[in-house]
Amino acid sequence: MTTKTSAAVCIDGWSGDLDTCPVRQVLDRIGDRWSLLLLLTLKDAPHRFNALGRAIPDISRRMLAGTLKTLEADGLIWRSVEATTPPSVTYGLTARGLSLIMALGPLVEWAFAQAPAILADRRRAGGAVSGVAIAP
Amino acid sequence: MTTKTSAAVCIDGWSGDLDTCPVRQVLDRIGDRWSLLLLLTLKDAPHRFNALGRAIPDISRRMLAGTLKTLEADGLIWRSVEATTPPSVTYGLTARGLSLIMALGPLVEWAFAQAPAILADRRRAGGAVSGVAIAP
DNA sequence: GTTTCTGGTCTCAGTTAGAGACTGCAAGCG
DNA sequence: CGCTTGCAGTCTCTAACTGAGACCAGAAAC
Structure with a gap:
C-alpha cells in the first residue's frame, strides 16, 4: 500500500502514474475549500482583492492570496493591476474558468x-459531520 | 473578513449560512484526496478492504478506513460484514453513489x-505545482 | 491626528494527513 | 512445531497545511 507502483487505477481508466492523472490534478484544485467558491463569486462580475474577502467572509487573506495565485497559474482567472495609488488589483474569470463552471x-x-x-x-449515521472524522 | 456574517455568497445563489450550503457540503467530501478515487474504484465491482488498498496503492490504511466510513455515512457506499474468521468486509456503490458518478x-x-x-x-506560471503553494 | 482603505506578506499556533507499528486469529508451508 | 501471510482496522508520531492576526507603505476622510 505504500509501494508507489505506477499503472494504478484512476478516473476513466487512466493507467499512468497516479500523480499525472489529469482529473486528479484538476479536482485537487477545485476541490479545495476556496477555489470553487472564488470562481463562482467571480462568475457574476470581476472583483477586487478586498471585495472578494468581503464576499467570502470566512476566508483568510493568506488563503485568498494563495488561492487566487494558483487559479491564475491554472489560467482560470485573470489578474489586472491598475497603477493608481494605492494600486488596485482586479480579478475576473477567463473563458476557461467559465467553461469549468x-x-x-x-x-x-x-x-x-x-x-x-x-x-x-x-x-442518522452518528456524529461524523465534518471531514474524514477520525475518532479523537 | 473574520466576522462570520450569514447571507454570504454561495453556489447557485444559496444565501444561507455558508456551512449549510448543500453544494459546499457535498464538494467538501468528494473533493478530498480519496473519496472520488474510491467511488470510481467501486464503480466496476464491490471490493474488500485490503483489495481497495491494493487498487489504490498510495492511500494509507488510516485514510482508507476513515474515508470509507464517511462515504458510508453519506449513503454513497454500502458495507457488509460476513461473519467468517477472520470476518471479511465488502464495500460497494449504492444507487446514490452511482448517480454521483x-x-x-x-x-x-x-x-x-x-x-x-x-x-x-x-x-509557465512558475513552480506553483501542488496545492496552494504559499512561498516558504 | 487618528482612523480607514488599498493588496498583500510574515509569523505563530492549531488542525489534519501520512507512515508505519500493533492487534488477534486462521491458514499455508517447511 | 514455528514462521510467515492475510484479514480489517486502530494507534501513535511526525510532517504538512490552514487560519488568525500583525505588519508594510501611501493616501484620503474625519
Whole structure:
C-alpha cells in the first residue's frame, strides 16, 4: 500500500502514474475549500482583492492570496493591476474558468437534489459531520 | 473578513449560512484526496478492504478506513460484514453513489480536455505545482 | 491626528494527513 | 512445531497545511 507502483487505477481508466492523472490534478484544485467558491463569486462580475474577502467572509487573506495565485497559474482567472495609488488589483474569470463552471452544472444540480437525503443519512449515521472524522 | 456574517455568497445563489450550503457540503467530501478515487474504484465491482488498498496503492490504511466510513455515512457506499474468521468486509456503490458518478461525467470530460493546457500554463506560471503553494 | 482603505506578506499556533507499528486469529508451508 | 501471510482496522508520531492576526507603505476622510 505504500509501494508507489505506477499503472494504478484512476478516473476513466487512466493507467499512468497516479500523480499525472489529469482529473486528479484538476479536482485537487477545485476541490479545495476556496477555489470553487472564488470562481463562482467571480462568475457574476470581476472583483477586487478586498471585495472578494468581503464576499467570502470566512476566508483568510493568506488563503485568498494563495488561492487566487494558483487559479491564475491554472489560467482560470485573470489578474489586472491598475497603477493608481494605492494600486488596485482586479480579478475576473477567463473563458476557461467559465467553461469549468459550466462543466460543474450537473454536479451542482445533483448536490442540491441529494443534499437533504445525504444530510439526513449523515445525521442518522452518528456524529461524523465534518471531514474524514477520525475518532479523537 | 473574520466576522462570520450569514447571507454570504454561495453556489447557485444559496444565501444561507455558508456551512449549510448543500453544494459546499457535498464538494467538501468528494473533493478530498480519496473519496472520488474510491467511488470510481467501486464503480466496476464491490471490493474488500485490503483489495481497495491494493487498487489504490498510495492511500494509507488510516485514510482508507476513515474515508470509507464517511462515504458510508453519506449513503454513497454500502458495507457488509460476513461473519467468517477472520470476518471479511465488502464495500460497494449504492444507487446514490452511482448517480454521483454520473453527475461527474461532464467535469471529468472537461478535465481531460483542459488538462494539457492547464498543465502547460501551470508550468509557465512558475513552480506553483501542488496545492496552494504559499512561498516558504 | 487618528482612523480607514488599498493588496498583500510574515509569523505563530492549531488542525489534519501520512507512515508505519500493533492487534488477534486462521491458514499455508517447511 | 514455528514462521510467515492475510484479514480489517486502530494507534501513535511526525510532517504538512490552514487560519488568525500583525505588519508594510501611501493616501484620503474625519
